[in-house]
Structure formats: structure tokens, C-alpha cells
Amino acid sequence: MRQLVVRDLAKSYGGVQALRGVSFAVGAGEVVAMIGPNGAGKSTCFDILNGQLAPDRGAAELEGRSLLGLAPHRIWRLGVGRTFQIAATFTSMTVRENVQVALLSHRRRLWSLTTTTAHALAGEAEALLERAGILEQAGRPSDVLAYGDLKRLELALALANEPRLLLMDEPTAGMAPTERDALMDLVAGLARTAGTAVLFTEHDMDVVFTHAHRVLVLAEGELIAEGPPEAVRADPRVRQVYLGSDDA
Numbered sequence: 001m002r003q004l005v006v007r008d009l010a011k012s013y014g015g016v017q018a019l020r021g022v023s024f025a026v027g028a029g030e031v032v033a034m035i036g037p038n039g040a041g042k043s044t045c046f047d048i049l050n051g052q053l054a055p056d057r058g059a060a061e062l063e064g065r066s067l068l069g070l071a072p073h074r075i076w077r078l079g080v081g082r083t084f085q086i087a088a089t090f091t092s093m094t095v096r097e098n099v100q101v102a103l104l105s106h107r108r109r110l111w112s113l114t115t116t117t118a119h120a121l122a123g124e125a126e127a128l129l130e131r132a133g134i135l136e137q138a139g140r141p142s143d144v145l146a147y148g149d150l151k152r153l154e155l156a157l158a159l160a161n162e163p164r165l166l167l168m169d170e171p172t173a174g175m176a177p178t179e180r181d182a183l184m185d186l187v188a189g190l191a192r193t194a195g196t197a198v199l200f201t202e203h204d205m206d207v208v209f210t211h212a213h214r215v216l217v218l219a220e221g222e223l224i225a226e227g228p229p230e231a232v233r234a235d236p237r238v239r240q241v242y243l244g245s246d247d248a
Contacts, residue, residue: 003028003197004049004165009058011044018044019055020221026165026197031188033208033229034201036218037241042201045218046167049199050082051075062165077106081158085170087150091143095134095153098142099125102160132156133186148179155183159190166191168200172207180204184211209233 004026011019019041026032034042047053049060051072060067067075089098103121129135132152137145142153151171158166171187172180184207191198202208208215208229215232217225225235232238 002026003030003063004199005059005061006045006049007059009045009048009060010056011041011048011053012056017221019048019058021058022218022221022223024216024223024226026199028164028195028197029191030213031191031198031200031211032214032216033212034199034216034218035203035205035208039220040218041221042218043169044221046082046169046199046201049075049165049167050080073105076161079161079164080167081161081163081165082167083151083154083158083169083171085173087147087154089142089150089153089157091141093142094139095129095142095145096122096125096138098153099128099156099160102157103128106161128156128159129153131159131186131190133182148175148183151175151179151183152186155187162194163196166196166198168198170202171200172202172204177206180207181210187211 002025007023009019009022036042044053048055049067051070062078100121103124126135126138129138132155134149134152137149145153172183187198188211190196212229214227215229216223217232217238219241225232225238
């Protein structure tokens with residue numbers, strides 16, 4: 001089953017074409033990497049899918065429903081979660097409170113912040129923190145977390161809306177190698193058990209070729225290759241424009 005379907009997506013900034021008719025799909029339970037050099041169009045694609053940008057043309061559908069023209073909060077409530085290259089949390093709140101706010105937003109109960117924040121959905125927040133592997137940090141202020149734990153908190157926040165599509169922008173940036181593998185193993189497990197479609201960008205090719213089921217390669221706004229990691233790794237055009245070699 002294809003959760004996300006993108007067709008002929010295009011976006012220009014003045015005379016610069018950031019996306020040139022990009023089409024792809026991500027299935028339920030599939031972990032797909034989108035790679036490419038800086039300026040390839042990855043962030044533009046994510047921002048369109050997340051409702052932060054409008055494309056010049058094209059279509060993007062989640063389970064048959066168009067995502068285009070919707071505000072980010074409406075896309076969130078449709079079941080699209082997102083993490084960012086630079087993790088964004090409420091630094092004045094505890095780890096648990098950060099997740100409680102995300103849960104309240106998903107339930108359209110932010111009015112509860114004025115009276116019941118300390119108790120609202122605390123059990124569900126702790127369950128998400130346990131899934132993300134940082135339950136022991138629940139009572140700590142988020143601004144004292146180590147970077148790896150901060151990325152796990154951001155994942156817990158993204159899971160608060162029970163996403164059918166999870167967009168992850170550089171999920172392992174700044175993490176130690178063991179932390180990278182642990183986080184991506186966690187993401188793969190969530191995709192497998194919940195049937196969540198995962199689309200992530202990443203510059204670490206070890207992470208990409210180890211953890212992605214399929215790889216999409218963008219260059220100058222065009223999709224130049226897609227397929228299983230080993231097939232993409234061997235593609236001559238990919239090796240020339242991105243991996244830095246055209247050797248066999």
C-alpha cells in the first residue's frame with residue numbers, strides 16, 4: 001500500500017528551479033532515504049510536503065488525500081510527523097511536558113494547558129518516551145539533554161500524532177555512530193510495527209545504505225535515480241554527481 005504519492009512536483013525561486021517535476025511514492029512500513037548534494041531540492045520537497053511551501057505545480061497525496069494547500073497544523077493532524085535537522089523543543093519545559101503539549105495539540109485540547117498540563121495525558125507521554133528510549137529523562141528540563149537524547153525527544157514529539165507518514169530531516173546529524181544506528185533501528189522498528197511510511201534526508205551514507213529500504217537521489221531539482229541501496233550505490237550517474245566517483 002502506498003501511503004505517500006508525489007507526482008510532477010515543481011518549485012522555482014525566481015530563475016532557480018529547486019524541483020523539476022519530481023515523482024515518487026513511499027509505502028506503508030517503508031523507510032526511504034532522499035539524498036543529494038546541497039541545493040538538490042531535498043528541503044524544498046520536505047517543506048512542500050509539510051505545508052510550509054506551495055509548489056508551482058504537481059500533486060502530493062497521503063492515502064489519497066491531497067496535502068497541498070493545507071496549513072502545517074492541518075497536515076500534522078492528518079498524520080504527518082516531522083523532525084528537523086536542528087531539533088526544536090520547548091526548552092523551558094520538561095521532557096514529559098514537551099510530549100504532553102504535542103499530544104494536546106493532536107487532540108485539539110491546547111486549552112488544557114491553562115489548568116491540567118501537569119496531569120493531562122501524562123501516561124501517554126511517558127509511553128511515547130519509552131518507545132523513543134528516553135523515559136528515564138522524563139522529568140528533566142529539555143535544555144539539559146545530551147544531543148542524542150534531544151533527537152530522541154524530537155522523535156517522540158513527531159510520534160504524538162500517530163503518524164502515517166514520518167518526515168525526518170537529517171535525523172542523525174551530530175550524533176555518535178552508535179547513537180545513529182540505535183536511532184535508525186528504532187525508526188525501522190516503528191515503521192515495521194505501525195506501518196508508518198518514513199522519508200528521511202541524510203548526508204551520512206553509512207546510515208543511508210544500512211537502514212534505507214529504498215533510496216531516492218536528487219540533483220539540481222531532478223530525481224536522477226531510485227531503487228534499493230546497492231543498486232543506487234552502483235549507478236554511474238549517482239557516483240559521478242553525488243558519491244564523488246564514476247569508477248565501477
